[in-house]
Amino acid sequence: MLSPVQLHVFPSCYSSLSCSADGELALAAGEYVHVITPKGPSKENTSSAPTATSSNWQITRFRANVFTNKEWPTILPQDRENFSIGAEQSNSTVAGLAWSPPGLAKHRRCILAVLTTNLILSFYEAVGPQAKWTRVAVVNEALRSYFGPLISTSSLSMRKSHIRSFAWSPPLLVPSSEETTTRAEHRWGIPLLTVTNDDNDVIFLRAQRSIGSARNSNPYSIEVLSLTPLHDPVGNNRVAHSSIFASAVKTRLKSLSISYGPWLFQESGEGDWAAVSNVAVVYGDKLKIIKQSVKLCLDMEDVNVQPKCEMSSETTLCSHDINNHNFTGPLQWIYLDGSAEVHLCAGIRAGMIVVTASCAAYKASAIKPEHIKVQEWPFYNEPEENSQDERSRHWESIGGCLTFQTTQNAHQLSSPPWKSQVDEICERFDLDHDLGGLVSARVWGLASYRGLVMAAVTRHPGDRIEYRTSLEDLTAIVFSGANSQCDEPGSFPTTPEPNRSPDAVHAKRKALLGYVLDAKRSKYDARPWSQKILYAAACCAVVESHEDTLLWLARKAFEWLSSSTGLDLTDEISKCSAPGSTIDAKSETQLSGPGLEVFEKCEVCSSGISWYSAHEGQCAEGHLFVRCGLSLLCLQEPGLSKFCSVCDTEYYSEDVIDSSYGVEFQHSYLSLSDIFDTCVYCGGKFRS
Numbered sequence: 001m002l003s004p005v006q007l008h009v010f011p012s013c014y015s016s017l018s019c020s021a022d023g024e025l026a027l028a029a030g031e032y033v034h035v036i037t038p039k040g041p042s043k044e045n046t047s048s049a050p051t052a053t054s055s056n057w058q059i060t061r062f063r064a065n066v067f068t069n070k071e072w073p074t075i076l077p078q079d080r081e082n083f084s085i086g087a088e089q090s091n092s093t094v095a096g097l098a099w100s101p102p103g104l105a106k107h108r109r110c111i112l113a114v115l116t117t118n119l120i121l122s123f124y125e126a127v128g129p130q131a132k133w134t135r136v137a138v139v140n141e142a143l144r145s146y147f148g149p150l151i152s153t154s155s156l157s158m159r160k161s162h163i164r165s166f167a168w169s170p171p172l173l174v175p176s177s178e179e180t181t182t183r184a185e186h187r188w189g190i191p192l193l194t195v196t197n198d199d200n201d202v203i204f205l206r207a208q209r210s211i212g213s214a215r216n217s218n219p220y221s222i223e224v225l226s227l228t229p230l231h232d233p234v235g236n237n238r239v240a241h242s243s244i245f246a247s248a249v250k251t252r253l254k255s256l257s258i259s260y261g262p263w264l265f266q267e268s269g270e271g272d273w274a275a276v277s278n279v280a281v282v283y284g285d286k287l288k289i290i291k292q293s294v295k296l297c298l299d300m301e302d303v304n305v306q307p308k309c310e311m312s313s314e315t316t317l318c319s320h321d322i323n324n325h326n327f328t329g330p331l332q333w334i335y336l337d338g339s340a341e342v343h344l345c346a347g348i349r350a351g352m353i354v355v356t357a358s359c360a361a362y363k364a365s366a367i368k369p370e371h372i373k374v375q376e377w378p379f380y381n382e383p384e385e386n387s388q389d390e391r392s393r394h395w396e397s398i399g400g401c402l403t404f405q406t407t408q409n410a411h412q413l414s415s416p417p418w419k420s421q422v423d424e425i426c427e428r429f430d431l432d433h434d435l436g437g438l439v440s441a442r443v444w445g446l447a448s449y450r451g452l453v454m455a456a457v458t459r460h461p462g463d464r465i466e467y468r469t470s471l472e473d474l475t476a477i478v479f480s481g482a483n484s485q486c487d488e489p490g491s492f493p494t495t496p497e498p499n500r501s502p503d504a505v506h507a508k509r510k511a512l513l514g515y516v517l518d519a520k521r522s523k524y525d526a527r528p529w530s531q532k533i534l535y536a537a538a539c540c541a542v543v544e545s546h547e548d549t550l551l552w553l554a555r556k557a558f559e560w561l562s563s564s565t566g567l568d569l570t571d572e573i574s575k576c577s578a579p580g581s582t583i584d585a586k587s588e589t590q591l592s593g594p595g596l597e598v599f600e601k602c603e604v605c606s607s608g609i610s611w612y613s614a615h616e617g618q619c620a621e622g623h624l625f626v627r628c629g630l631s632l633l634c635l636q637e638p639g640l641s642k643f644c645s646v647c648d649t650e651y652y653s654e655d656v657i658d659s660s661y662g663v664e665f666q667h668s669y670l671s672l673s674d675i676f677d678t679c680v681y682c683g684g685k686f687r688s
Contacts, residue, residue: 002479017445020099020110028094065092082155103188107686119162142222162198196255257282257329347398351378417480438462517553530668536632583611646684
């Protein structure tokens with residue numbers, strides 16, 4: 001059973017817990033964000049995964065409220081309509097955080113987006129060998145650049161660039177007709193982000209990691225794709241529309257809860273696809289739905305994303321059953337691939353609403369009332385027996401929402417699966433402070449990872465006004481299965497052991513060598529392709545491959561190199577008919593002239609390096625080097641490597657490959673690292 005992880009902090013917002021696709025937990029706690037990463041199995045004991053005790057977690061934290069003047073410009077007092085002393089004079093504590101889908105950050109990991117109370121949304125990732133969490137982008141800068149030329153009033157421009165809420169979209173995976181594809185849009189999808197600003201605009205953004213970001217002052221580019229303003233919500237029956245009070249309330253309505261719906265595809269032409277998603281927003285206390293459609297042109301060399309975002313008509317979800325409720329959030333979409341319906345869970349006062357629509361209605365331009373089904377789940381406690389008070393006690397508003405699909409049909413609400421662990425925490429708190437059982441617990445955030453549910457819980461006295469110092473702050477992260485019928489998890493589901501069987505490694509290497517050696521795909525004559533990488537791939541095919549196709553491609557590569565450089569590669573060409581052979585180190589004469597651009601040379605003694613293995617190389621004088629798992633060249637200098645986080649295979653780091661290594665080598669290796677962006681042997685993600 002997983003033990004709770006206890007941190008001496010206090011959460012600063014609801015939905016304060018988020019888990020990435022790589023198993024990294026992030027907890028919002030005041031001015032800090034705590035990142036909790038499971039440690040992998042130790043080399044001494046690789047048979048067991050870590051349990052959730054503090055010794056088996058790597059816990060780091062970083063301050064999220066330290067900004068430069070460029071990131072957070074000084075703002076002088078403005079007029080009453082556009083200036084908020086709450087945001088401008090706050091301590092900039094964390095008001096929300098969420099991990100992006102995988103593929104956006106370096107090494108195809110997840111970016112952590114953090115929203116602070118000064119209404120600034122920042123991106124963070126671990127940078128450098130020490131994995132120091134660093135702010136790498138500020139979304140507000142993209143909004144200021146977008147609205148700056150359009151708005152002349154500085155106060156209105158400030159409201160336009162302040163962010164109130166945000167949500168990441170599910171991965172927009174571009175459909176592919178090929179079984180295996182090398183394009184990132186097919187494998188990882190297009191990362192999209194939706195934010196609402198202080199002027200109640202819903203803004204759709206696309207975030208991209210810049211090419212060569214290690215040498216770029218702006219490692220991430222953020223592009224505004226479209227903007228949809230929110231209008232007046234459906235009126236509250238208790239407030240007259242034409243009253244002065246209604247006008248004053250209108251300027252203070254904010255959109256504080258937002259959720260991205262699933263992407264549904266439909267073919268719009270030969271080679272073209274259209275993807276449709278709905279974004280749910282709680283505007284004031286009413287529910288708004290914004291439809292987003294994206295056209296994907298797949299016949300172009302680069303995926304051309306032309307989003308067409310339009311606000312649904314005022315009749316969208318305009319039914320009596322919905323408009324009579326006061327929505328508080330949060331929002332959660334539910335959809336399984338192939339399902340005929342899409343569900344939306346929305347928190348209301350003392351309960352929850354579940355809105356169900358068919359996929360056809362979900363993709364339509366407007367959702368008509370007759371096409372939806374609304375079900376209300378009130379949350380309250382029945383009066384106890386022999387109690388003088390016969391009234392039901394309603395619960396507080398929902399603070400977090402998490403959904404799981406099970407094979408069992410649940411028609412009634414049940415206790416959460418983590419209740420027993422929370423009861424144990426409260427019981428210990430009760431005994432320590434002699435509270436006589438009057439203890440309550442509060443859940444500040446929910447997250448899930450590979451069938452595991454995590455909840456951030458605090459405990460409080462129930463019979464007195466709570467007085468707490470920072471020394472007494474305690475947040476427990478408890479772990480459980482998806483429902484009460486699931487077995488208690490015994491360990492955190494870390495990355496599985498790599499499949500390094502001969503067949504699996506051979507298949508991975510075949511894909512790599514096939515891509516490098518395929519003249520039609522690589523276009524040796526049309527673009528600068530590294531002759532060193534091409535020669536190394538051909539040698540690797542000769543040394544370790546018995547595939548006729550790869551040996552034929554290796555022969556063609558040797559012949560092209562010989563004809564284009566004038567080098568004598570007769571020995572290499574002949575060995576293509578004898579797989580499993582070794583290739584001797586080149587002489588000093590062969591390493592000069594054109595051979596300098598093709599053959600490897602030892603940086604220590606300037607002698608040639610022989611080819612007998614794809615994992616290591618040795619020069620004529622006996623110096624031994626590890627070969628890069630991607631370029632297959634020897635790593636001869638320290639500080640050049642990145643490593644697979646699972647199997648520790650060593651690779652050249654694309655961050656250190658600049659023009660000093662040659663334009664051809666730089667271009668080729670950056671292309672390879674973009675295509676083979678995970679370990680070619682086990683599929684693990686890289687670490688610096």
